[in-house]
Amino acid sequence: MNEGQLLYLSRTDVERVALDVRSMIALLETAFSEKGSGRVEMPPKPGIHTQPDAFLHAMPAYIPALHAAGIKWVGGYPANQGRGLPYISGLLILNDDQTGLPLAVMDCTWITAWRTGAATALSARYLARPDADTASILACGVQGRTNLQALAALFPLTRAYAYDVDRSRQDRFAADMSARLGIEVTGVDDPRTAVIAADLVVTSGPILKHPEPAIEAGWLQPGAFGSAVDFDSYWQPAALAQMDRITTDDHAQFHYYRTQGYFAQTPDPAADLGELVTGAKPGRQHPEERTLAINLGLALEDMAVAPEIYRRAVERGIGTWLEL
Numbered sequence: 120m121n122e123g124q125l126l127y128l129s130r131t132d133v134e135r136v137a138l139d140v141r142s143m144i145a146l147l148e149t150a151f152s153e154k155g156s157g158r159v160e161m162p163p164k165p166g167i168h169t170q171p172d173a174f175l176h177a178m179p180a181y182i183p184a185l186h187a188a189g190i191k192w193v194g195g196y197p198a199n200q201g202r203g204l205p206y207i208s209g210l211l212i213l214n215d216d217q218t219g220l221p222l223a224v225m226d227c228t229w230i231t232a233w234r235t236g237a238a239t240a241l242s243a244r245y246l247a248r249p250d251a252d253t254a255s256i257l258a259c260g261v262q263g264r265t266n267l268q269a270l271a272a273l274f275p276l277t278r279a280y281a282y283d284v285d286r287s288r289q290d291r292f293a294a295d296m297s298a299r300l301g302i303e304v305t306g307v308d309d310p311r312t313a314v315i316a317a318d319l320v321v322t323s324g325p326i327l328k329h330p331e332p333a334i335e336a337g338w339l340q341p342g343a344f345g346s347a348v349d350f351d352s353y354w355q356p357a358a359l360a361q362m363d364r365i366t367t368d369d370h371a372q373f374h375y376y377r378t379q380g381y382f383a384q385t386p387d388p389a390a391d392l393g394e395l396v397t398g399a400k401p402g403r404q405h406p407e408e409r410t411l412a413i414n415l416g417l418a419l420e421d422m423a424v425a426p427e428i429y430r431r432a433v434e435r436g437i438g439t440w441l442e443l
């Protein structure tokens with residue numbers, strides 16, 4: 120730390136640090152273990168809403184065990200795709216937990232993309248069959264990419280399927296991910312083909328308050344695991360009712376979103392990720408269970424990862440020091 124200064128990390132700077140996904144999953148596991156033991160301070164996220172289906176959220180968290188304190192100010196604007204702008208954007212402020220002084224301001228696009236994928240993988244560690252070797256990604260955007268790569272870090276994937284309403288995005292995703300992961304990633308024509316073929320299914324399309332979900336009961340196979348990154352926008356009520364085990368990342372936040380009109384027909388989650396990691400509640404109990412993680416995204420996930428990005432950036436001389 121430089122006295123009287125903070126480190127500004129642009130999006131490119133954060134990307135250059137390139138924290139690896141296994142380290143992120145390990146950091147999230149620590150953070151959720153702390154949460155499950157009641158040692159995290161994380162008030163509910165307040166937000167403002169300047170456009171339909173869009174949000175700007177303030178996400179503060181403190182994880183004493185990681186000396187991680189700060190806040191993310193993040194926007195999600197579904198219409199940005201048509202403007203050539205990112206769906207998710209924003210800034211994160213990291214504070215010194217002893218003095219409260221700001222240590223860093225960093226772009227939060229990369230961190231949001233990757234910590235969400237890492238949360239899917241961490242959930243899958245407790246909810247998926249360890250021998251799961253096929254993944255399907257429905258919606259091939261930023262989240263589709265990070266979620267597939269995070270799953271590939273923990274599971275012996277041999278092939279993946281991809282579906283997107285935008286064919287060119289689907290094609291690009293299949294080519295990029297095949298090259299990056301060294302497995303066959305195949306584009307498919309419809310959501311059903313993707314869901315029935317996979318042990319691990321991630322849905323990562325737009326979050327809509329009044330969705331028309333595509334995934335029907337019976338599509339997710341017995342023994343398969345789903346991760347709904349896009350809340351209940353992709354899963355029909357009958358498909359949700361058929362799950363043997365639904366989890367979330369935080370019960371309170373899940374119930375808050377219910378009051379906001381989401382999850383009207385989603386059964387109550389049996390466990391949250393802190394309870395899974397600490398063993399307070401069980402994960403998968405049987406190879407034939409259908410399981411689903413509905414992780415809503417928590418400030419503690421960002422704050423678990425941000426100090427490590429800061430540390431590595433300082434070490435490698437990445438970023439710009441600014442006067443406080």
Ligand SMILES: NC(=O)c1ccc[n+]([C@@H]2O[C@H](COP(=O)([O-])OP(=O)(O)OC[C@H]3O[C@@H](n4cnc5c(N)ncnc54)[C@H](O)[C@@H]3O)[C@@H](O)[C@H]2O)c1
Pocket residue numbers: 195200205206207231232235257258259260261262263282283284285288323324325326347348349350414415416417
């Ligand atoms: N739960 C969390 O923690 C969390 C965190 C970050 C983002 N998200 C959510 O993840 C979603 C994706 O974010 P992103 O950054 O990847 O966005 P993105 O714009 O990069 O990608 C979205 C993709 O969805 C595709 N798409 C739209 N409707 C579709 C449909 N019905 N079926 C298949 N594909 C469809 C688009 O063509 C695009 O490729 C958003 O809803 C975002 O709010 C959730």
